[in-house]
Amino acid sequence: MTANVFIASDTVLTGFPVTLTANPVDILGNPADPATIPVVEFIIDNNGDALPGYPVDMTRIDVGVYEYDLDIPAGLAYAGVYTVSITWPFPITFEPQYLYITVFSSFPLRNSYVSPR
Secondary structure (H helix, E strand, O other), X not given: OOOEEEEEEEEEEOOOEEEEEEOOEOOOOOEXXXXXXXXXXXXEOOOOOEOOOOOEEOEEEEOOEEEEEEEOOOOHHHOEEEEEEEEEXXXXXXXXXXXXXXXXXXXXXXXXXXXXX
16 A cells, blocks of 8 residues: 655744645545545644644535644744644545645734835
């Protein structure tokens, strides 16, 4: 058996949520619900630490569409790279499917301007 690995990325400002989406498909590539709900296995924060409270089931939105909202706290200390691992079994073979999402969070800087004299 071979596991499939998918990789994605997203960018968000600190203090705002990012919606993570998993899209399981069947052998023909059509949206499909796996035998079990996709799970957010772990999230590694910008300091390399695992966030507490995982694994967590994702929310089913529609056939083959699952979402999870990740809230990145506000502030410069939370800017950086977050790594998310999501897994589910393939609908027919039950082979594990892995989705790794890299979330880039940045801190919004103030707008500034220089006035000519």
